[in-house]
Amino acid sequence: MDEQRRHRILMVSDFFYPNFGGVENHIYYLSQCLLKLGHKAVVMTHAYGNRSGVRYMTGGLKVYYLPWRPFLMQNTLPTFYLTLPIIRTILVRERISVVHGHQAFSTLCHEALLHARTMGYKVVFTDHSLYGFADVGSIHMNKVLQFTLADVDQAICVSHTSKENTVLRSGIPPNKVFVIPNAVDTAMFTPAPNRLSCDEIVIVVISRLVYRKGADLLVEVIPEVCRLYSNVRFIVGGDGPKRVRLEEMREKYSLQDRVDMLGAVPHANVRSVLVSGHIFLNSSLTEAFCIAILEAASCGLLTVSTRVGGVPEVLPDDMIVLAKPVPDDMVLAIKKAIYMLPGIDPQAMHQRMKSLYSWPDVAKRTKVVYDRALQCSNQDLMQRLPRYLRCGAWAGKLFCLVMIINYLLWHLLQFFQPSESIEEVPDTPLAQHQHEDMLHNFNEVQDQI
Numbered sequence: 001m002d003e004q005r006r007h008r009i010l011m012v013s014d015f016f017y018p019n020f021g022g023v024e025n026h027i028y029y030l031s032q033c034l035l036k037l038g039h040k041a042v043v044m045t046h047a048y049g050n051r052s053g054v055r056y057m058t059g060g061l062k063v064y065y066l067p068w069r070p071f072l073m074q075n076t077l078p079t080f081y082l083t084l085p086i087i088r089t090i091l092v093r094e095r096i097s098v099v100h101g102h103q104a105f106s107t108l109c110h111e112a113l114l115h116a117r118t119m120g121y122k123v124v125f126t127d128h129s130l131y132g133f134a135d136v137g138s139i140h141m142n143k144v145l146q147f148t149l150a151d152v153d154q155a156i157c158v159s160h161t162s163k164e165n166t167v168l169r170s171g172i173p174p175n176k177v178f179v180i181p182n183a184v185d186t187a188m189f190t191p192a193p194n195r196l197s198c199d200e201i202v203i204v205v206i207s208r209l210v211y212r213k214g215a216d217l218l219v220e221v222i223p224e225v226c227r228l229y230s231n232v233r234f235i236v237g238g239d240g241p242k243r244v245r246l247e248e249m250r251e252k253y254s255l256q257d258r259v260d261m262l263g264a265v266p267h268a269n270v271r272s273v274l275v276s277g278h279i280f281l282n283s284s285l286t287e288a289f290c291i292a293i294l295e296a297a298s299c300g301l302l303t304v305s306t307r308v309g310g311v312p313e314v315l316p317d318d319m320i321v322l323a324k325p326v327p328d329d330m331v332l333a334i335k336k337a338i339y340m341l342p343g344i345d346p347q348a349m350h351q352r353m354k355s356l357y358s359w360p361d362v363a364k365r366t367k368v369v370y371d372r373a374l375q376c377s378n379q380d381l382m383q384r385l386p387r388y389l390r391c392g393a394w395a396g397k398l399f400c401l402v403m404i405i406n407y408l409l410w411h412l413l414q415f416f417q418p419s420e421s422i423e424e425v426p427d428t429p430l431a432q433h434q435h436e437d438m439l440h441n442f443n444e445v446q447d448q449i
Contacts, residue, residue, distance in 0.1 A: 007370045008040040008095055012112040013102035014075050016045040016063070020267045022291040023103050023128050026158075026182055032059050033363035040427060042094050044087075046076045046108060064090055068108070075107045080402065081409055083108070087115045088413060092422040098370050100124045101148075104131065104141060104166075110148050117151050117384070118406045122373040125149060126156040127166045130288050130309045142169040143392075147399050150387045153373035156180050156366065158289040159310025165288075171391075180365045181314075183357040184294035191300035191346035192275040198341055199231065203334070204277035204301065206237040206265060206292060207284070214283030214306060215242030220327040221283070222246075223253045225334050232338075233258050237265040237273050274299040278344075279337050285325055287311050293320070298353040300346020304333045319349060381407050 011031055015023040031041035041061060046068040055063045066086060071077035091099070099116040101109035104127050113123045125148065132138040149155060149170040155177045157163040163177050196202075203225070209215045222234055236246060236259060243261070250259045265273055274280065280296030282305040289310045293303050297319055305311050307322040314320070321340070323333035381403065388399035 006039055007034070007367065007374075008097045009034060009042070009370065010091065010094065010096045010099045010112075011041060011043045011102065012045075012099060012106075012109050014046055014070070014106040014108045015103055016043060017057075018048050018051065019074055022182065022289070025267070025291060026126075026128065027102055028057075028061075029183065029185065029359040030363055030366060031061050033359045034367070035059050035061060036360070037363055037367065039367070040094070042090075042096070044090060044108070044112065046070060062094075066108075071107075073105075075105065078107050078111070080111065080114075081406060083111045084115050084406065084409055085413060087112055088119065088410070089422055091116065091119065091121060092419050093425050095424055096121065098122045098124060098373055100126065100370075102126045103128050104145050105129065110144060113148050113152065114402075114406060115410075118381075118403065118410050120378060122153045122370075122376065123151075124154050124156065124369055124373050125152050126158070127162060128158055128288055130162060130165050130286050131169060133169070143395060145170045146391050147388070147395070147402075150391055150399070151384050152176070153376045154178065154369050156369060158182050159313050161310040161313065162288040178365075178369050180362055180369070181357065182289050182291050182294065183359045183362045184291065184298050184353060185359065186298050186350065186354045186357075189271050189274070189295045189298035191350050195346060196276075196278060198278065201229065201232045201279065201338060201341065202235060202277040203232060203279045203281050203304075204235045204237070204274055204296070205281045205283070206270060206273060207282070209236075209238050209240030209242040209246065211242065212285055213238075213240075214285050214325060215240065215246065217283040217285075217306075217325060217327060217330060218281075219245050219249045221281075221330045221334070222259060223249060223255065224327065224331050226253070226255055226258055228331070228335070229338065233260070235260045235262065235273060235277060237262040237270075239264040270295060271299060274301060277301060278341055279304055279334070281334070282306065282311070283325070283330065284308055284311070290314060294353065294357055298350055300344070300349045302337050302340060302344050304330070304337045306330070316352075319352075 011027050013027060016027055017024055031043060034041045043063040047065045052065045052067050057063060068076045099112055099121050101113045103109055116123050131141055149172045155172055157166050157177055157179055158181055160179055163179050167174050207213045225232055250256055274296055280301040280303045282293055284306055287309040293314050296303055297315055303320040305320060305322055306325040308325060321333045321337045323329040385400050389396040391399050
């Protein structure tokens with residue numbers, strides 16, 4: 001692998017470990033696989049508690065925890081320009097070639113892409129969620145996304161439904177958007193050694209207990225299923241503002257012995273909870289992909305899920321039962337899943353998941369997107385401003401003003417602290433070793449040819 005084909009990627013998002021979720025897992029596993037492929041991957045996020053500064057994770061993955069505190073829902077306060085000096089320093093120090101932002105709701109992601117484009121770096125954006133078009137929050141977020149993606153080189157969505165949603169919300173040309181699904185670490189999520197008896201059927205729910213994840217649906221579905229089937233028990237893992245409603249439901253219907261409330265489940269313990277059940281229940285009201293379904297299927301559980309967003313694209317029909325996001329239809333879907341249980345082979349399901357989803361495959365496909373981004377032509381500010389003007393009669397002019405001010409501030413920083421005065425950090429010994437191995441293997445292939 002020559003230097004031109006070796007990418008140096010800065011992953012940026014407000015959402016990363018020690019916080020847990022689909023975006024956090026995606027960034028971590030994608031970065032680890034890119035490192036194994038011989039590329040350089042660095043993560044930038046905000047501080048979490050006392051975790052601030054530079055940290056190293058497994059595989060030599062470097063993480064910059066910027067000294068910014070979360071403002072709302074793990075997002076930093078929007079500052080537009082205050083993050084420019086530190087982001088510029090990181091980009092120069094790490095000799096970054098591609099900036100990869102994750103999640104439309106991440107303030108840090110939007111600001112990093114803004115500064116990176118000002119400085120002439122190639123930028124890629126991955127959208128992990130679906131948003132509406134009518135409520136005030138979605139209208140605001142869609143306008144911000146339109147601004148960010150007006151000058152992005154390439155974009156990635158985790159499902160075809162997510163791609164359609166992102167294109168409609170942001171106005172980005174569809175030919176710039178790739179669909180690369182999430183994956184699952186099948187080595188971590190394995191079925192139980194022995195198949196569970198179906199004398200008592202255990203339905204597992206692991207989710208944030210919030211409105212968007214359909215916690216209110218569970219309040220109505222669980223009592224009805226328990227009434228119909230005396231041998232069904234529920235395990236509910238997760239925490240959130242809707243947990244109180246579930247506990248009230250359990251008290252009201254006297255289901256303390258049939259509904260176990262585990263609270264927040266660390267990601268390392270998710271597999272042990274999953275393998276104790278037969279059916280995984282997902283009641284989300286909106287979902288771009290849902291990694292939790294992959295983890296459950298990899299553990300050999302039959303999935304019952306609401307038919308929303310990109311969920312129908314995730315699993316084959318014989319591994320999932322879909323329902324409308326209404327209580328009656330979900331109860332019917334659970335009935336169907338219970339009927340299907342005797343024909344489910346957890347080990348065979350696990351092997352199918354290994355062939356369907358893998359993080360190394362996601363990394364290879366993402367590398368192609370980086371290649372495409374680097375092939376995009378370099379343009380100066382005057383050539384890029386018309387893209388922002390098309391974002392709206394008033395918003396377009398405001399976006400142009402933001403970019404012009406950012407451009408002037410960047411040149412001011414260049415004057416007081418030239419890029420040449422910023423010390424570049426050497427690659428870690430592990431990264432150098434991986435690059436040498438890749439180069440050696442590449443040379444061997446060339447010799448054979």
